[in-house]
Amino acid sequence: xxxxxxxxxxxxxxxxxxxxxxxxxxxxxxxxxxxxxxxxxxxxxxxxxxxxxxxxxxxxxxxxxx
Amino acid sequence: xxxxxxxxxxxxxxxxxxxxxxxxxxxxxxxxxxxxxxxxxxxxxxxxxxxxxxxxxxxxxxxxxxxxxxxxxxxxxxxxxxxxxxxxxxxxxxxxxxxxxxxxxxxxxxxxxxxxxxxxxxxxxxxxxxxxxxxxxxxxxxxxxxxxxxxxxxxxxxxxxxxxxxxxxxxxxxxxxxxxxxxxxxxxxxxxxxxxxxxxxxxxxxxxxxxxxxxxxxxxxxxxxxxxxxxxxxxxxxxxxxxxxxxxxxxxxxxxxxxxxxxxxxxxxxxxxxxxxxxxxxxxxxxxxxxxxxxxxxxxxxxxxxxxxxxxxx
Numbered sequence: 001x002x003x004x005x006x007x008x009x010x011x012x013x014x015x016x017x018x019x020x021x022x023x024x025x026x027x028x029x030x031x032x033x034x035x036x037x038x039x040x041x042x043x044x045x046x047x048x049x050x051x052x053x054x055x056x057x058x059x060x061x062x063x064x065x066x
Numbered sequence: 067x068x069x070x071x072x073x074x075x076x077x078x079x080x081x082x083x084x085x086x087x088x089x090x091x092x093x094x095x096x097x098x099x100x101x102x103x104x105x106x107x108x109x110x111x112x113x114x115x116x117x118x119x120x121x122x123x124x125x126x127x128x129x130x131x132x133x134x135x136x137x138x139x140x141x142x143x144x145x146x147x148x149x150x151x152x153x154x155x156x157x158x159x160x161x162x163x164x165x166x167x168x169x170x171x172x173x174x175x176x177x178x179x180x181x182x183x184x185x186x187x188x189x190x191x192x193x194x195x196x197x198x199x200x201x202x203x204x205x206x207x208x209x210x211x212x213x214x215x216x217x218x219x220x221x222x223x224x225x226x227x228x229x230x231x232x233x234x235x236x237x238x239x240x241x242x243x244x245x246x247x248x249x250x251x252x253x254x255x256x257x258x259x260x261x262x263x264x265x266x267x268x269x270x271x272x273x274x275x276x277x278x279x280x281x282x283x284x285x286x287x288x289x290x291x292x293x294x295x296x297x298x299x300x301x302x303x304x305x306x307x308x309x310x311x312x313x314x315x316x317x318x319x320x321x322x323x324x325x326x327x328x329x330x331x332x333x334x335x336x337x338x339x340x341x342x343x344x345x346x347x348x349x350x351x352x353x354x355x356x357x358x359x360x361x362x363x364x365x366x367x368x369x370x371x372x373x374x375x376x377x378x379x380x
Binding site: 006007030031032033034035037040041042043044045046047058059060061062063 | 080281311
């Protein structure tokens with residue numbers, strides 16, 4: 001599956017099928033700091049992702065002055 | 067995973083371990099609206115009659131806040147401060163304008179824009195360099211000043227910002243790590259208009275995590291700027307948030323207990339102070355077996371040893 005990542009923008013190819021939480025673990029990303037979007041729909045950690053899926057992993061942390 | 071709330075058990079789009087729940091799109095939107103409504107009520111933020119000025123940046127928190135307040139029927143306009151950070155400011159300005167034109171205008175809400183470069187003659191990067199100050203601190207000062215000025219000059223009853231649970235927990239961690247207790251009073255979700263010239267300030271998203279707000283924006287098709295501000299790279303706030311997110315993953319509810327626990331402590335009156343020695347003298351007496359101080363009749367050491375002597379080995 002093609003996975004789109006941000007900060008910085010990049011794409012990686014990951015072998016499916018794979019559960020969302022396994023994908024995040026493989027990329028060393030914390031669930032609490034990311035959303036996983038298939039097409040334009042959010043998916044939960046237990047969702048099975050297929051090879052044909054277009055996946056975006058979107059970081060949710062923003063910083064700077066608070 | 068299915069929705070734990072709706073009777074038809076639709077497919078869940080998000081699971082929230084800290085609430086031991088999972089929600090479908092509709093139930094999640096309702097959950098977010100309820101959390102905001104609860105914060106508004108419990109911290110006496112504003113009423114439906116009040117005119118609210120929302121500070122928007124083009125990011126998920128502030129646009130989601132504007133969206134939620136309009137959905138809940140509040141009279142909320144917004145102010146965008148264009149900081150002059152090249153392509154980043156252009157893109158965030160476009161996102162805010164797009165939301166104002168396509169969604170907010172239909173609710174009768176308007177967007178006010180302030181361009182830093184027009185008033186100061188330079189963007190915040192250049193100003194920070196001239197002033198020898200960190201960019202984030204220069205930016206914070208300018209935004210707080212402009213938002214307050216607009217709210218006061220244009221007669222808004224209250225100014226709302228998109229600070230969320232992660233922002234407040236990270237800020238609290240930073241203040242506690244450096245024992246900056248003079249800043250702790252300012253961490254309340256409602257700050258009164260304490261003196262003439264200060265607008266009342268509120269944080270209606272304080273019950274929601276950053277991830278929940280980003281999910282709300284995705285579910286409700288709010289087009290926000292995902293790109294991180296280039297000036298925020300390596301900021302302490304991001305480090306504190308990463309640390310808290312690791313703790314949250316291992317122990318769901320940590321951020322909420324940390325920040326809400328702090329707010330609860332703030333509202334309770336300080337108990338009468340008693341020194342440690344005074345407390346010990348009041349509660350401790352000699353163990354009836356060995357004579358060492360204990361709160362019980364027999365101290366825990368003597369109890370443990372007595373049990374060890376009578377227990378049969380496994």
